[in-house]
Amino acid sequence: MITAVFLGFIFAAFTPVLRKLGQSVFPWVYSLLPLGLFVYFLGWLPGLSNGPQVVGYPWIPSYGINLDFRIDGLSLLFALLITGIGSLVFFYSTYYLKGHPALDRFYGFLSMFMASMLGLVLSDNLMAMFIFWELTSISSFFLIGFNHEEKSSRKSALTALGITGFGGLVLLAGVVLIGTVGGSFSFSALVPLSETIQNSPSYVWIVGLFMIGAFTKSAQFPFHFWLPGAMKAPTPVSTYLHSATMVKAGIYLLARMTPVLGANPIWNDTLLWVGGITMFYAAAHSLFRVDLKSILAYSTISALGILVFLLGVGTEKALLGAGLFILAHALYKAALFLVTGIIDHQTGTRNVPGLKGLGKVMPMVAFGGVVAALSSAGFPLFLGFLSKEVMYEGVLALGNLTIVAVAILVLTKIFLLVAGFWAGIKPFVGHLPTELASVKGPPPTLWIPPVLLGICTIITGVYPALIDSSFVQPLFHAISGSNEIYTLKLWHGFNLVLLLSLITLGAGVALYFFWKPSDTKFAKTFRFESTSPESLFESGGNLFLRFSRFWTDFFQNGYLRNYFITILAFLILVTGYRLLGGVDIHIDWEQISSVSFYEVILTAMMAVSIGIAVLTHSRTMAILALGIVGFVNCLFFLFFSAPDLAMTQFSIDTLTVVLFMLVLFRLPKNKKLSSNPIRIRDGIISLVFGAFIAILTLEVFESPSQTDVSTFHAENAYLLAKGRNVVNVILVDFRASDTIVETVVLVIAAIGVYTLMKLDLNPQKNP
């Protein structure tokens, strides 16, 4: 099982090797991958009626994160769709993208994406699922941006990544929260805890976070706009991402979590509203589009809205209808996308008003398109009919607001019928216009996949028993958590559902003849551009960019002294707060020695010199004042029993003054570079800092000092090291290695000084 999931990643990693097989052979090798996986997952089908099975691999058991794979009706449905439609897409692309220079990359991304999707739907552990969830976002980013030389393509990919990535983060928060409440990340362990979770105060948060994750992925209003943008991808990618995989991941998540979080008014009402708004808004939108892929994009959003809506309705029939619709929609939408791809590939246009009469040129493609359109419309004997019937039945059992819900659903279905007919039927009927007269029929590689999908749609539509007990019922049980059996029937008798179906079909076909796609209608939609969620998102993104630029400029402004001020201010505030708050400053006069006259004089001299060094405009004065500071320091050392220090300080200070004078004497006078307010600000900061250091010094001085180390050195200076000057003994004996390193540092500094002096940076000036 784990091999099956990760095989796609392995294939992707070996892309460069596989390419060596030759430009024409390796796509076929790749196509074997999903096909093999499809057969493998078919093998799990017979065991499905015995209930869910979990195959576990430990990963990070200490955190409760494991690679457990759960096979039940829901995950197997998705696994089969991913690998099945994947096989068709891989196969289809061998011709569609024939000779594309980056074909190897394309297949690499595609198999990476497929593996991520498989991991997502099969993971029993929510943490693992989240990781695969993010992997799908990332790999779809590469797929959507496949034509990376186009600006719009890059932008679409970025928008998709931004929206789904944001949703992914929110989902992570939800997963962590549910793990905290339920004590486990394992889905199987969470189902029995449904009641505990729903009664916990975090329930609202969990639901909100999971829903935002799902809505962003499944393009629900107001996050829907990344999906039409993602149509910039090559058509096989659109087929794969939008019929069965990427966008269904959110639906999968909601369906998966229904037994845990569902059957609660908060859950159901939110889904009902969001799904209802999305399905109607998008379906109505699709009628104003003229580009084939754009129509399909909006009808996909609408279909996703229907699925969310059905999960929100939450009656058993509605959940069954949702399960069936996932399958039906995947089959017909994939076919429609593939057909669109063929039309685009052969004619070079996707503009619906101009496309007609192609049925004579490509009859097989027309077959696939018409079957898909009829299934989408829900004509009897097609799979879409079954899903639609169950769907209506489920919504009729809603209880309150039934009429409104049914009306919106029927309207949506009518609009979708028209959209489906435009994509699947209109291009093939009527007279072939002269500009399309030279169009040639596609090779079998292109038309076989949609035709296969069409055949599946018809077979399952005519013989629902074929998939009923083996597949549909386990699927229903996985979504609803119940054990009821609803046998699928083609004929339900004369009842309200049949009436609604007839209304849908009749009104839809009538609308198809009455309402034609046109560019003028498309142009009208631009009027609402400025208030659409897409432009709001864009301006929000720009605002965020501006803010972060401001933020960065504020803190990373390139002036070292501003960083320095920030650090100082922070230090003073934090430590100052502590000093004022809890520490009382007292002076122990017994520790303080008396002051003699010359000490006062020296202190005054030093204070004045510091003042001169800081405030003077003359360099010479500053250097001299600095020299005095050093020498007074030296005297202090001398008075208070540190003759070695005094000697060192004396010689170093002399050297510094001489060096300063020699090197910097010829520099011009100090200019006044800063303005007065800045000087005052800096003055206040530094005075506060000085006072702060002084207080700190006093504080430390008052606390008892630890002298063990000093005593050890003093007592053993002669006994161990045969020296009577303890300071010297410490430096050259006890800490000799430190002193050696110090010498090395000095040598390096000396080399640096020497090289700098010899360095000539302006050779052209001094030849």
Add this chain to the structure above:
Amino acid sequence: MELLLVFLIGLMHAGGVYMLLRRSMFKMIIGLILLGNGANLLIFLLGRLVKGHPPVMADGMKVFTDIYADPLPQAVILTAIVIGFGLQSFAIILIKKVYKVLETDDLDELNSSEEEI
């Protein structure tokens, strides 16, 4: 006396920080030296002030019999003075060189990291 030293330490730190905040590189070095001196004095003070008893034994003695000044801070400061000198001399030569090449002492005029191409 300790209080006077505390005052001087505070003053040196204040002056040092103020000079570090200037735009002139020359002033920055002054600030650096002031801070260094202040820090040395601070460590020295925390070793407690002892008058007239350096940590040196009289000839012929093997251990101290009288009180003595704390040798450890002195060793640390001695190291600090020497290293500080290395830093100062390098910095002095560096700004001399910068001034020679760019003919400015103003840090704000050195802000572009690379030459415009």
